[in-house]
Amino acid sequence: MSTVARPVIGFDLDGTLITCKAKQLSALGEALETCGVEYASYEQFWQLKRNGATTQAALVATGVEEGQARVVGEAWVECVETWRHMQQDAVFEGVLPLLQSLRGRVSLFLLSARREPDLFSREVASLGLAELFDSTEVVRSGKDAGRRKADRLREHKALCYFGDTESDMEAAALAGVPIYLVSTGQRSRSYLERAIGQSGGHAAVFDNLTCAIHEVESELLR
Secondary structure, three states, X not given: OOOOOOOEEEEXXXXXXEOOHHXXXXXXXXXXXHHOOOOOXXXXXXXXXXXXXXHHHHHHHOOOOHXXXXXXXXXXXXXXXXXXXXXXXXXXXXXXXXXXXXXXXXXXXXXXXXXXXXXXXXXXXXXXOHHHOOEEEEEEOOOOHHHHHHHHHHXXXXXXXXXXXXXXXXXXXXXXXXXXXXXXXXXXXXXXXXXXXXXXXXXXXXXOHHHHHXXXXXXXXX
């Protein structure tokens, strides 16, 4: 007897299902201390990053000398994906019951880009997310992360993808699947809307994952 396969829905992790601000600012503090740079503009730094700035550019814009900013930025990359800072991450309120409500109707696919795959798996388990997903994969972060994510979305025949960055948007576009963007994470609504316009693509930006999932339920899961 044949069975109908459940549709696959893909989710990014950082900024989509879990917070990312506290981790990034905690890592910034370590990087600044390591490099001996005094700094107090953490909130302004974060808002600049939310609006598209790199770590180095955000530091320069908030008064750090360019050479120092480059060194701090490199130190930040080395420490942001360490367990000390990853423990700052928390699941967004309401995400767990949302995922639980989808189980049975769809196949949940967690797809993220990371430098440290083993720590990714450890974090997903510690946050109580591992048991909610039918499949979990991590690709190498960096310049081609969007393409690598797209390959996995195609392989899983994903119906759509939820994310919070332009990299997630690129991955979905390359895979030929709809993207549902949330402004809860790395990028602000205004930045994401500009990125959509510049790409010439079509996507909606939602204030939270609840609204995004409700949209998918009405558009794709009826």
